[in-house]
């Protein structure tokens with residue numbers, strides 16, 4: 001993928017916590033309209049990567065290029081200002097507030113910007129764009145399903161008109177039907193031309209929705225694959241660290257084949 005198409009590129013990003021090397025020399029590219037799944041075992045560095053991109057932690061070194069400019073992301077506000085939105089696994093919704101209130105919570109800094117009717121209209125617009133299955137926007141979030149909550153959290157993150165959206169394990173707590181609903185949302189985000197980074201442990205979800213899968217292992221890149229080309233075996237091998245063996249075995253097989261009479 002050419003550099004011009006990438007909305008976001010990381011090069012050589014490194015982050016340590018004391019003696020722990022959480023990320024070492026990590027590269028990542030995300031193009032507009034591309035869904036990049038970031039996968040890896042526990043402790044691989046996925047959350048650290050998300051936190052660096054969302055301005056929670058600064059990187060120790062490395063370069064982040066956003067829309068062709070080298071940028072720093074020192075704070076969550078800086079991430080938001082650039083156009084990088086993050087939907088965390090806990091969603092941070094207010095259970096007792098309704099959908100409209102949750103969508104517009106935190107916009108109080110400009111209290112007279114939108115009135116009630118406008119907020120409701122805008123809510124419906126957003127939900128329609130996401131093909132969301134939410135019957136009414138005046139119900140408390142507590143009464144919504146897991147998939148619907150994920151929808152509300154994603155819709156809220158779109159209010160700032162981001163170019164990149166990071167979804168942290170968006171289907172982790174969901175059953176089959178709700179997972180399908182959320183994967184459908186991811187498709188809508190791609191259609192809107194957003195660059196999507198999806199952290200996931202679920203290989204079926206990755207296969208269903210991602211274009212590209214980037215594997216982290218022990219804080220380092222361990223392969224970037226086009227989802228349509230990668231086998232489940234190779235992906236698991238890259239995640240678990242068996243990939244060196246797989247590659248070595250293949251090479252050995254090829255060599256054997258070559259020398260065999």
Ligand SMILES: Nc1ncnc2c1ncn2[C@@H]1O[C@H](COP(=O)(O)OP(=O)(O)OP(=O)(O)O)[C@@H](O)[C@H]1O
Nearest residue numbers: 017020021022040041042043044045046047048049
């Ligand atoms: N704030 C921190 N202080 C110290 N060490 C940390 C901190 N955050 C992460 N780490 C360490 O950095 C490494 C990467 O952790 P990270 O949470 O990024 O992995 P992960 O891929 O998100 O794992 P999981 O799948 O379990 O969520 C781990 O060894 C972890 O213990």
Ligand SMILES: [Mg+2]
Nearest residue numbers: 043046047048
């Ligand atoms: Mg994590």
